[in-house]
Amino acid sequence: MKWFVILQLVALSECLVIIPLMKIKTMRETLREKNLLTSFQEENSDEWSQNAADDTKFSLHPLRNHMDLTYIGNITIGTPPQEFRVIFDTGSSDLWVPSVNCYSPACRTHKLFNPHSSTTCQLSPWTFNLTYISGRIFGYLGHDTVQIGNLVILGQIFGLSNTLIGFEKAPFDGIVGLGYPSLALQWTTPVFDNMKTQGIISQPVFAFYLSTQKENGSVVMFGGVDHSYHKGKLRWIPVSRTHYWQITMNRITMNEVVVGCFRGCQALLDTGTTYLLGPTRIVTAIQKLISARPVGQEYVVPCSNIRHLPSIFFTINGHYYPVPPQTYIRKSHQGHCFSYFRGGTENFKRAETWILGNVFLRLYFSVYDRGNNKIGLAPAV
Template sequence: MLRLLLLAVLCCSAPALIRVPLRRERSMRSRLRAAGLLHDFLRDGSPDTFGRRYAPCLPPGTPLQLGRSGERLHNFMDAQYYGEISLGTPQQNFSVVFDTGSADLWVPSSYCVSEACGTLSMHRRFKAFESTSFRHDGRMFGIHYGSGHLLGVMARETLQVGGLAVLNQEFGESVYEPGAAFLMAKFDGVLGMAYPPLAEILGNPVFDNMMAQKAVEEPVFSFYLSRYRITSSTDPESELLLGGTDEALYHGPITWLPVTAKGYWQIKMDSVAVQGVSSFCPRGCQAIVDTGTSLIAGPTNDILSLQQLIGATPTNIGEYLIDCVRVSSLPHVTFVLGGTEFTLTAQSYVRKVLLGDKQLCFSGFQAVDILSPEGPLWILGDLFLTEFYSVFDRGVNRVANTWGANTRGANTC
């Protein structure tokens, strides 16, 4: 009866623009570095080490492909922007990464046996037995991220996002999250917003169900990511807008690009140029707009050259340090999309981190080799999205970028 009532309300309600506030937290990488644990985490979290340690613990027939980490783009160790959703009746709240680089929804289960789900982790767990709208599925799922693995069982529930109800939403209840990746994470789960072919869990991703249930005004969602914590009532907050765009959060013309492969939000990038020095992929290359990755990533050879051009030097754990004194004199890096230049100053692509009373500066560029039929892929993560407002259009399968409200007056020359 309750489900019929919810369906009636949904069918009779007009589609709406739904605002989902996003909050910025210190990344897992920053917290691990501050605690002196980053080196051990990176060593123990490598796919080979992780597979040897935990694969024997998995039951036979587990749907987990331990060799796929090189193909997955998730870099939740650097994720900083989280939002709230709820599942079940009555509602149970969870903090999730709204990730355009994946297509699954999962949260920890009350039956999770890993330390990441324990009382010390502070992660909220879904209690199926307390929900009157819960539907058990029974199938298992497994997801291998670049910085962690998880196993679970599938189910269906009523999902609430920003007050919008999505009925009968497929999702995963995580029951096994080995290793330290999810233990250190501030978020409870992940809500994927990529295309259905990217899903590990069978069924429609969340935004597909929103479109099918006509719950949004347009088959469009957009992200505005603020650079820093909100310091005054006049600062625009980070947000995900479901069903359209907000003209108050961007300025200048919008550059639309067609999606070139319906999995990730993949587009063609004209080139990448370092001010007055060099350029990469001059004949064009493929890029992915990914809110689940904080950094900007590209093919190893290109990124190593780029690091040298901006004066970054490697550490023993694969990060690149920059002399903080030199930041103001470093060259701009420009990404050309659809003939429009999107320029990052050093103040944008250098990450400043306090370690005790000392400030360190790290390059925001990372080497990741991902091949596709169209060639090597670049990843435009949150480092790019904090400067530029991004729009994702499922109606005509295209992505747009323009200058965000927090870059008003910048990068326009």
Template sequence: MKCLAILFTFVALSECLVKIPLQREKTRRGMLREKNLLESFQKTHHDIDTEFITTFSKRGRFKKPLKNFQDLTYYGTIYIGTPPQPFKVLFDTGSSSLWVPSIYCKDKACKTHHRFDPRKSSTFQGTEQPFSIKYGKGSMEGIFGLDTVKISNLTISDMEFGLSTRESEYFTKSIYDGILGLGPGRRSSFIDNLMKKGLLEKDEFSVYLSGKTDGSMVIFGGIDQSYFTGRINWIPVKYQWRIAVDSILVNSKKIACRDGCQALLDTGTSLLLGPKSEINQIQQAVGKVRLTFADFLHTHSFNCRNLRKMPNVVFVINGIQYPLTPQAYTHKDNGHCKSGFSSGSKDYDHLILGDMFLREYYSIFDRGNNQVGLAKAV
């Protein structure tokens, strides 16, 4: 799901996973703590009870800074294996799988990036289970494996991830090595793994996307009030991170999504995508434009001097209005201001609210209650 350099639209149907309460382990830990024996127990039994210690001694919130690459991609470095091997990954709420290139991949796209070598990891476990993913632009295939994954000071043992054996040429010039899917999926996704292991203070994560190179953040296990103002508005999730949009307004008039529509909150898409008919109605409503074709995208250009005269585009979600200013829904390119609304290369049946929208609104992805929260970003 990426736009321009990063347009993917892989959407996997999600299945709600049952949260395992792990009451026995919590009671055991509580008893040790009450008797002031927890610390000595952890030191003495580290080798035989590693998962117990890992699961409950680090429960809380974990922050991961992200880099912004030209407003197209938000990525960060993670580590896989023992000793850890570093990888730059795209943090993507629009997909659910974690994968990185492997030494078994001989394609040009793999050779231009870091490749995971399972032979150098003492904790790697092979599964021989194949998988493949097709995105809106680009595809890959590989095999699943299990290993330790570390993000900042958050460590997950026996995390399932993909080792690519084939990658399409599209990934050759990507700034990132692989993709970390933050959406729920049919297989055990990253966020569901954190939940099952009881690592998070709350079964949620939140995202702040900055327009600057630095300053963006993913917070696993909670929120940070310094990244938003006002109240958080909660919205029920249909499936994955899809929500219902009531309508789209320009100058207080419904111009698209008149009977309601669905939208995916997707950190892996740089623009705002949607059905051709809906996108065309938005383009017409904001003013006269010149149609251009960039790569496989269908977009529009504006005279930058007209931005002050152009209207806001307002998304009504669960009864609340979320406006995008002309400065928010356009970007400068070769002296022209190009629209951030696009129908992409195919006719979508839903909206994709990508980074263009999420830079304006701090987003909370509450897996435990199947809802998302939106608040005005600072």
């Protein structure tokens, strides 16, 4: 399940006014001038995303695990509020929900936003279209109040679909994108950026804890980090490109043999993706190593083989992040076993690219620090 690829805005214009302000040096700038910033961050990395459970500008929002495929939370839009099931997706940056003006078959199975029932909604004449691997969306833009837990975002721009193709069986109504603004529709501001500029979160961070198998217990948190959801200290990894949540990966190994990322590569951490995705040629070789054979669109593994298979190790910033076979192989209710590896990332032509989806993120609590453009990882509890 993948929720990104092509984003296109048909028309939108907006004025931007920049007002110069007198700036006082921050502690960060003073430390950088004295070449002390790196060591200070390493020694105090957890302080940059301090537990803020008693802060009104911190929100811990529950997510529901849908069959270990995706994680779904609720938001409201409008006044009075209209509730929607959404994916909080680090692999995209736009917010959209279906509208009452949508007559596609997919819209009949989802909650629809009625702009005329909201006293705070303002519609725009500008249209948009989004293309995902799973389907396409056509619609128009609007502004309204969005609420996530105790966080209220005013004047949030969002998409209302009037044509929805390919989402008939999706267990969610819409998507909240948490990627960088450069990934969003042109001249629009993503939800998280509005949280920051409107001052409704105490710190420019969010984090995910994704449970395994259990339907309840997963959370997304905004404005701080509850450290009770991970073991040990967070290891921080710099973002290599501020577009997706993208990092540099050193190598991928099985049984101490390099099986991917041979000369270093790029990796995207993506909560909108179920699988471990990589270049098709490399993934096909890994499928052979684990005795997975293609059956339709799936790769089937003999369930009796799982206990004999090795873990796969993703080396990131010099640290090993193992993923055991019980994690990269899924056992269905019918007793069949399937590989969670998928190909298809050769569309990223600049470098070998991998997408670490929920298979990886269930194992590792992840923190996304927009203030410092880095990602923190630690074993999940």
